[in-house]
Amino acid sequence: MAMTFDQNANDDVADFLLEHEERITEDWLRAGFFAQHGGQEPEQARADCRAVLAAVADAARTGRAHDPAAPGFLQVRALLGDLVAMRTRHGESPSQTALELSRLKQPVLDLWTRHRRGDDDLTAHAVLLSTALDTLRLAVVETALSAGADIIAYQQQQLMELSTPVIKLWDNVLAVPLIGTLDSARSQVAMESLLQAIVDHQAAVAILDITGVPTIDTMVAQHLLKTAMAARLMGAECVISGIRPQIAQTMVQLGIELGEVNTQGTLADALAYALRRIGLLVARAENA
Amino acid sequence: MEARVVTIATELDIVRVRQTVRDIAVRGRFSLVEQTKLVTAASELARNALVHGGGGEVSVSAEPAGPGVRVRLVFVDHGPGIADLDQALTDGFTTGSGLGLGLGGARRLVDEFHIESTPGRGTTVTISSTSGGVVR
């Protein structure tokens, strides 16, 4: 391609990258970062390379070569995250990954120099190209960091789901016994898993048992109330059982009313109510 | 930050706004509940821009935020504006035939809500929510 000076430097660099896609891909595959690990197909590694190259070109073209949050980089964020995660799974250390990443830059700069031999006015272009590749590295590092945060968030979520088991007590009757301190996040998770379970089990009655909950704040009480209202919208009834006297007292002091919610003394009371509600009779065997 | 702009001139545009927001929320890995809340808030504000503001537009953008993605929506119209914002935000207040829940409800459904209005000039409502609701 004949370069002319009225062309914008951003476009020049972007075009250069895309035109030499084949060559750069070869170099990058040798650099390690994209190389296949385990199940990674060579064709896949090649496609990943091209996607990342396109992202760098896009960032350069839109004048965002310095910005790891540029749309181009954002688009490959998930891909970069997967690549980093894959390397981590194969026991590669972060510094090894960083080293491989730093190797992506030199071959591209070399290619540029060869390509532009004798053209001194293009220093700005080389700086731009170098910046874009450095930013790619930064984007990968940011992705890796947030992947760590993701894992922590995921584990917290898992823990919360574990601590809010949904139990099927009878056909069409579910219970969620909550144990321990309820914070806002946990009661939110409990609410969502209960409502999903109502769909999955076609439940008519869902019991939230809070016998094992020592205290409740306004936010949590609000969540319980909202759960009951949402369940009703889905065509099920939500019953709250096991409200301790202290909790009842606190709630009254806080001005929280559970007026619309069906409350039952104990889980057993709630089950008895639920069975009546779905049209079942419980009777002693000798009377039957 | 990449921004997509959707014009709000007809009822069908409200549906288009919802689809655009759903799209970006899905890509930002919003949970189903988070998506639904954001899309519903967007639907309310798009309808307000159309019905009360005489039409307008929304710009939709996403940026990384911690482990998740923050989606920001800016609704702009050049309609009559709102003289008393507190009143407009009060649940049940309406000058039309709605329920008067749009503004107050939208505010409850998102992480951040900001409204600016100049009577005679128009209204701008900015909302944003971030995915990964557990660790906010």
Added chain:
Amino acid sequence: MRPTGAVPVLTLGDVVLVSIQVELHDELALRLQQDLAERVAATGARGVVIDVSAIDIVDSFLAKVLHDISATAAMLASTAVVVGIRPAVAITLVELGLPLRGLRTAPSVDVAFTMLGVRQSAGSPASTVPPPAAEHPSSDVGRGRRENVGAHEQLPPSPRVREMG
């Protein structure tokens, strides 16, 4: 879902059944509301079952339409039951401030038919457990329960006096 076309309304014996499978824009929702009222008046149906299980968002406009359908049905001596509201939609409605207290709801069309006292449609065997109406638990059980307010008082009042339904 594509925002086109009208929503087909079926009559099954005593019940008018509609399953919303398209993304409802406002005009379509209003048309449906009108179609349903006309069909109920024409057939004297005892029930209207609205299946919304395919709907992934209900904003205040559509919620008001559902409420108005239910209130209109009540005036025509019929009962509307909304079926299959998804969990995420239910949570959002509550957060929005629209718990739709007067609305009758059911988890499935079968249950809705049972609630209306109608035999299930052909091909769907009666469920072993007769599921009760969601909003009418027997009031003699349960401590501190309040009776549900009537269908016409459930929505927050607006400062303007207006007629609903």
